[in-house]
Amino acid sequence: MPLFQKPLLILSIIIFAFVAGGLVSHATLAQPTAPGGSIVKSICDEGTGFCSTSYLDRSFSDKFDNAYARICHAESTGNPFLVNDVCISGVSPEYNVGLFQINLLINPWSTSTTPQTLRQAIAIAGYDPTNTTCANAFTLVGSKCFVADQKLLDICVNWFTQPLNNVEFAKILFSRGDWQQWRSSDLCIVTN
């Protein structure tokens, strides 16, 4: 095979792998459907306060059929202060904060998608927001995390414990189809 064709072949393989991966990924995200009906299962109550539909409806559209309110309640009970820092003890690589228990080890998933006010808070504290996100507050070794930068962590925790911030960020994840970000979605998904 001529040398110049090799990159094209590799390129084709990569494109195929990504497309196939995307299909599998989409299938994984599809909600389970009950035979003959749209309601699958939900042992979850809708929450109150910040996890009530009346509060969350400002952010979420009806197409999620209130599943977000149930997931919110299952994750945090509606307590905006809730922090689950299990990565500190090494149980799981998660440092989850606020109403939707957003995992700061992976969210925001890049500096370019860090919400504007969080970027501002990061910048005001003296960091370069184009090169710093919440994950930089941690050093991760397997499932165990070490707090490498307490100041940065405080900024992120403070931002994500603000209810509106947390909800709006969760909305972005929902809109991307990332239901599986929440393991409680196994309990609380109510529509296909």
Added chain:
Amino acid sequence: MFSALLILIIGAFPGLAPSKTQNGTGDNDPGNGAVITLPGDQQTEPTPLPFGNEFESSGVLIQNVYNQSIKKLDSGEVLFADNTQFSFAYLPQTDEFIITILETPVDGIIHTAEATFVRTLAISHTEACKLKVSVGVPYFVDDSRAGKRLSLSFCE
């Protein structure tokens, strides 16, 4: 050249990069490179907070939880108990209390939390039952108990 093409391809498939669980790590850029602006990015007006030793909630005079504040949010919510077993939060917008159970055994901790709650607010059980109180267990504490919105057990 090839690296540049690879980067372009990865950027063209935003659904592939993000982790599907919160168990992983990685800089999963969706590829559009845009800065996200949330509606919440606008600053909100601070909520006036109760002052004095007591204030009224659902017609019941309770100890001012803001005097026992561990943490307050800009929008007025206050965390007024927080230990390894449970936490108490008060949401002024809905005049509502959230009791979150943080440890197992859940039933035993609920009773401890409820006893602490009425003692902290300096109220009777009867008065506590007039308040809007939600007791809940997060998924990470006990997935079999998560998703249920309970009221104070002595109110039933």
